[in-house]
Amino acid sequence: MTAPRRVLVTGASGFIGRHALEPLLQRGLELHAVTSRDAPTQQAPRDVHWHQADLLDPGSHGALLTAVAPTDLLHLAWYAEHGSFWTSTENLRWIAATIALVHAFAEYGGRRAVLAGSCAEYRWGDPGPCLEGVTPLEPATLYGTAKNATRAVLAAAAGELGVELAWGRVFFLYGPGEAPGRLVASVIGSLLAGERALTSDGRQIRDFLHVADVAGAFAALLDSRVTGAVNIGSGEARPLRDVIDAIGAATGRADLLDVGALSPRPGDPAELVCDTTRLRTEVGFMPAITLDDGIERTVAWWRDQAGR
Numbered sequence: 001m002t003a004p005r006r007v008l009v010t011g012a013s014g015f016i017g018r019h020a021l022e023p024l025l026q027r028g029l030e031l032h033a034v035t036s037r038d039a040p041t042q043q044a045p046r047d048v049h050w051h052q053a054d055l056l057d058p059g060s061h062g063a064l065l066t067a068v069a070p071t072d073l074l075h076l077a078w079y080a081e082h083g084s085f086w087t088s089t090e091n092l093r094w095i096a097a098t099i100a101l102v103h104a105f106a107e108y109g110g111r112r113a114v115l116a117g118s119c120a121e122y123r124w125g126d127p128g129p130c131l132e133g134v135t136p137l138e139p140a141t142l143y144g145t146a147k148n149a150t151r152a153v154l155a156a157a158a159g160e161l162g163v164e165l166a167w168g169r170v171f172f173l174y175g176p177g178e179a180p181g182r183l184v185a186s187v188i189g190s191l192l193a194g195e196r197a198l199t200s201d202g203r204q205i206r207d208f209l210h211v212a213d214v215a216g217a218f219a220a221l222l223d224s225r226v227t228g229a230v231n232i233g234s235g236e237a238r239p240l241r242d243v244i245d246a247i248g249a250a251t252g253r254a255d256l257l258d259v260g261a262l263s264p265r266p267g268d269p270a271e272l273v274c275d276t277t278r279l280r281t282e283v284g285f286m287p288a289i290t291l292d293d294g295i296e297r298t299v300a301w302w303r304d305q306a307g308r
Contacts, residue, residue, distance in 0.1 A: 004030040007222065008068050008110075010055060010101070011076030012048075013037065015177055016116065016170075019215035020074065021045050027223050032068040034077070056093055058100040065108040073105050073113040074222050078147075082179040086120075091146035098150050106161035114222045117151055117169040117229065119207075120144030124269035129207075129237070131275040132169070132229045140267060151229070158227075166221050171233035171274050174243075175211030175294065176301035184295070187244060188302050191253040198261040202241030207233040207273035210294035213287040220285040226278070234287055235276035246292055250299040 007024060011017040012033030022045055024031055032049045044050075051067065053060045055077055075098060079090035102113055122130045123138035139145040151167050158165040174184035183199075190197035209217075209232070217232045241259065248254030279285050289297070 004028055005071045006030045006032060006068060007072040007074055008032050008034065008064075008070035008105070009074045009076065010034045011078065011116075012050075014076060014080065015179070016173070016211060016215050016218065017076045018044070018177060019175070019212050020076070020218050021048055023216045023219035024074070024222070027219060029072070029223070032070060034064065055101060056097045058097065058104075061101055061104040062108075065104055065110075069108065070105065070110050071112070072222060073102070073110055074218060075101065075113065075115045076218070078116065080179075082181045086141045086143045088142070091142050095146050095150050099153055102154055102163065102165075103157075103161065106163045110163065112164040112166075112222070113154075114166045114168060114218060115151070115154070116218070117167045118144060118147045119169055119171045119231075119233075119272060119274065121148040121151070121169060122272075124267075124272060127271065129235070129273045129275040130169075130231065132231060132278055155228070164225070164227050166224075166227050167229045168218055168221055168232045169229055169274070170214060171207040171209065171231065171272070173209055173211050173214045175298050178211070178298075183240070184243065184247065184298060185302070187247045187257075188251065188299055191247065191251040191256050192299075192302060192306060194253070194256070196256050196258045197244075197247075198258045199244050200240065200262045200264050201260040202239055202244050203270070204240045204264065204268060205237050205271040205273060206240055206243075207236065208238060208243060208291060208294075209234045209287060210289040210297070213289050213294075216288070217279060217283070217285045220283050221279075224283050226282050230278045230283060231274035231276055232279060233274040233276055234291075235274060235280075236291075237271070237273040238291065242291065243295070246295040247299065250292075250296045
């Protein structure tokens with residue numbers, strides 16, 4: 001009987017990570033989840049082995065990898081403080097920590113690594129969907145530059161390390177557990193509190209995907225043999241106004257939406273969506289949650305949090 005693959009999941013208590021555990025378990029994988037804090041005591045699957053480690057300390061990698069002996073790595077951890085991650089120099093620390101972790105993973109016998117990238121790696125402003133290997137990689141932010149630099153170094157070294165490397169480029173996600181200051185969560189929070197929700201005019205075209213589908217895509221990517229960059233999104237171009245209106249409908253407080261009260265952020269591209277051909281045809285993943293259903297689920301989660 002073949003032993004199950006042992007997967008080390010970093011960022012396991014984060015926004016994507018906490019949603020990725022169940023779909024990974026459903027694929028028959030043995031999960032070892034890393035957190036910098038105490039292991040979650042609620043809403044975490046029972047069959048997960050938790051480990052506490054500071055991934056920014058390369059000295060901790062050896063003990064962690066010795067304890068787990070992972071065959072696979074799903075690296076989701078990165079600095080993600082809302083409002084500051086675009087420009088924070090913490091990104092520099094995560095470049096070094098990520099490269100060191102993958103290097104150590106290979107030295108300890110690991111064979112397949114899947115890491116989380118970002119749509120911020122692409123050049124913003126080009127018309128049409130972003131396509132892997134075609135759309136130029138010209139990041140406009142420190143965050144995007146850090147992600148792209150990490151990918152480039154590891155992709156170049158993967159052959160020497162003996163590691164299969166896949167890179168999931170996440171576009172726009174939302175759902176339960178999202179930082180309160182982000183668009184979907186902030187609009188929901190205002191409307192549920194009976195306050196006016198100030199937004200831009202909503203003409204920006206975006207690609208939104210529920211976090212459970214994002215997590216499912218990473219689970220499918222890990223369980224595949226696909227390598228290289230893979231866009232993770234819905235593949236649907238939707239104006240932000242659709243998202244805002246869906247929140248208004250789900251909360252029953254569309255009367256409190258103040259669309260157009262805010263100006264778009266400087267440098268905000270008019271359109272940022274992705275081509276999901278690789279995700280659909282090579283990885284074999286299709287999103288299961290529509291925008292309206294996803295917004296309704298997210299509103300219900302926030303209502304539940306407010307009632308606790």
